[in-house]
Amino acid sequence: MSRPDPLSLTDLLAGAGAGRAIGMKGAALPLGGFPGATSLGENLGALAGRAVVLMAGDQLKTAAALIELDGRARRIVLCPPDLEAKHLNAVIRDAKADAIVYDGDGPPPEGADVALIAPCLLPLAAHAAPAAERLATEWILLTSGTTGDPKMVVHTLASLTGAIAKAAPEAARPHWATFYDIRRYGGLQIFLRAIAGGGSLTLRSAGEAIEDFLNRAGGAGVTHISGTPSHWRLVLMNGAARRLDPDYVRLSGEIADAAILEALSALYPRARIGHAFASTEAGVGFEVDDGQAGFPAAYFERREGGIALKIADGSLAIRSSRTALRYLGKGAPALQDEDGFVDTGDLIELRGDRYYFVGRRGGIINVGGAKVNPEEVEAVINAHAGVHASLVKARKNPITGALVAADVVLNAGVAEAPSLKDEIIAACAKQLAPYKVPALVRFVPSLAVTPSGKLARHG
Amino acid sequence: MTIRLTILSQIQQVAGEQKKTLAPLADDLSLLDSGLDSLCFAILVARLEDMTGVDPFTAAGDAKFPTTIGELIAFYEHVAA
Numbered sequence: 001m002s003r004p005d006p007l008s009l010t011d012l013l014a015g016a017g018a019g020r021a022i023g024m025k026g027a028a029l030p031l032g033g034f035p036g037a038t039s040l041g042e043n044l045g046a047l048a049g050r051a052v053v054l055m056a057g058d059q060l061k062t063a064a065a066l067i068e069l070d071g072r073a074r075r076i077v078l079c080p081p082d083l084e085a086k087h088l089n090a091v092i093r094d095a096k097a098d099a100i101v102y103d104g105d106g107p108p109p110e111g112a113d114v115a116l117i118a119p120c121l122l123p124l125a126a127h128a129a130p131a132a133e134r135l136a137t138e139w140i141l142l143t144s145g146t147t148g149d150p151k152m153v154v155h156t157l158a159s160l161t162g163a164i165a166k167a168a169p170e171a172a173r174p175h176w177a178t179f180y181d182i183r184r185y186g187g188l189q190i191f192l193r194a195i196a197g198g199g200s201l202t203l204r205s206a207g208e209a210i211e212d213f214l215n216r217a218g219g220a221g222v223t224h225i226s227g228t229p230s231h232w233r234l235v236l237m238n239g240a241a242r243r244l245d246p247d248y249v250r251l252s253g254e255i256a257d258a259a260i261l262e263a264l265s266a267l268y269p270r271a272r273i274g275h276a277f278a279s280t281e282a283g284v285g286f287e288v289d290d291g292q293a294g295f296p297a298a299y300f301e302r303r304e305g306g307i308a309l310k311i312a313d314g315s316l317a318i319r320s321s322r323t324a325l326r327y328l329g330k331g332a333p334a335l336q337d338e339d340g341f342v343d344t345g346d347l348i349e350l351r352g353d354r355y356y357f358v359g360r361r362g363g364i365i366n367v368g369g370a371k372v373n374p375e376e377v378e379a380v381i382n383a384h385a386g387v388h389a390s391l392v393k394a395r396k397n398p399i400t401g402a403l404v405a406a407d408v409v410l411n412a413g414v415a416e417a418p419s420l421k422d423e424i425i426a427a428c429a430k431q432l433a434p435y436k437v438p439a440l441v442r443f444v445p446s447l448a449v450t451p452s453g454k455l456a457r458h459g
Numbered sequence: 460m461t462i463r464l465t466i467l468s469q470i471q472q473v474a475g476e477q478k479k480t481l482a483p484l485a486d487d488l489s490l491l492d493s494g495l496d497s498l499c500f501a502i503l504v505a506r507l508e509d510m511t512g513v514d515p516f517t518a519a520g521d522a523k524f525p526t527t528i529g530e531l532i533a534f535y536e537h538v539a540a
Binding site for chain 2: 367368395397398399400403405425429434435437439440
């Protein structure tokens with residue numbers, strides 16, 4: 001009874017001034033409208049206390065529904081845009097969901113066994129929010145397993161916002177933008193930063209060209225912007241990059257190597273360039289703001305914010321109040337070890353007084369028993385002046401089981417000369433063990449990027 | 460370029476990249492004594508597959524694997540034929 005009410009998005013939004021909004025191409029969600037307006041209509045009252053699968057159709061509707069449902073619903077399952085219909089029933093079952101919020105501009109989902117199916121519609125309609133008990137809503141995020149149904153990861157608003165400092169009242173209000181979708185962890189972090197930071201947010205519309213998004217973000221006066229290194233490589237190739245003049249450029253989701261940090265620093269000399277280590281399961285581990293790749297070994301000693309790091313079987317493990325609590329579903333594996341650490345699966349290596357990310361445990365290429373991290377080889381290739389980006393992958397081989405192969409995208413205007421392949425191979429041979437040197441180098445016009453903005457490493 | 464010349468030039472190329480000293484290449488030279496290690500052979504097979512479109516090691520099934528330079532060349536000539 002004496003416990004304080006749990007934090008809710010409504011509290012974070014409190015006092016949202018006029019003019020704050022989430023913008024997409026041709027549409028905007030005003031943030032000053034809550035709680036006197038709703039996207040959920042008369043169903044808002046009936047959604048109280050329920051476990052709600054949120055598949056609202058686009059990011060603006062998702063944002064509106066999140067603001068309205070947090071603190072009111074018992075559980076929100078945030079579906080990513082590419083959730084396949086065949087997984088919906090497993091999601092409903094594992095989340096014990098009894099309601100669905102769907103895109104009111106389309107047909108309701110079929111065959112879903114829940115008590116309440118509620119449409120989400122914009123623009124917001126005037127509607128006094130019915131009183132409801134304030135709940136500590138569980139936020140369920142989905143991560144794609146390589147096969148089978150998605151894994152469901154349990155967070156709370158407190159764990160999701162643990163790394164976000166509440167804005168000082170007199171501080172400048174950042175205008176955030178992100179290449180991510182807010183229905184995944186990386187984008188959700190930026191959505192919450194925009195809400196808590198007192199500013200606005202510009203999002204990329206589905207299918208919007210990078211150039212159009214950059215122009216729109218520049219026009220909106222974006223000051224803070226985040227994306228993966230793969231997103232940022234696309235920006236570097238785009239003339240519209242100069243439409244932005246950000247204070248802060250943030251990279252996460254993939255390894256930020258020295259080449260990309262230096263290129264961004266040259267593009268935006270005024271900006272603070274930082275990279276964050278975060279994942280859906282491990283939460284935001286830490287942020288690195290000294291402009292260099294990797295992170296200081298001293299991070300293992302510091303305990304600020306209750307964060308502890310350790311190395312388990314070569315990979316980084318994190319214990320903090322920002323990690324997810326557990327996986328949902330019958331037979332789900334344990335998320336934390338007995339000491340409360342979440343293994344990230346990201347392999348790290350000490351060089352001098354810094355640790356560097358060298359790849360994913362699952363991504364290792366086995367060359368006749370010797371282990372190769374693709375990202376380690378990519379970092380060497382990307383350091384070549386003529387190279388824009390690279391993807392290192394396994395190539396099946398009858399002698400060693402696998403070999404290292406590299407697909408390389410050259411910078412604009414660099415010719416695909418055979419001598420360039422020799423140069424790239426020679427650079428790798430100089431810095432890497434022989435079995436790590438790409439046996440085959442192929443020039444390609446571009447590299448595929450996944451919906452979450454990372455280099456596509458499978459297929 | 461004939462398959463023989465392609466194979467011999469690729470052997471030189473891979474040996475150069477991998478900093479291996481090659482024995483004088485003759486048909487009766489044992490592959491084990493050629494100076495190439497298994498990584499070199501792996502690279503050689505992958506490069507030859509890209510150049511000729513065939514990988515006789517995978518295609519051969521239970522065929523006898525080559526043990527000399529001459530057998531290696533015949534191995535590729537047989538599959539390519």
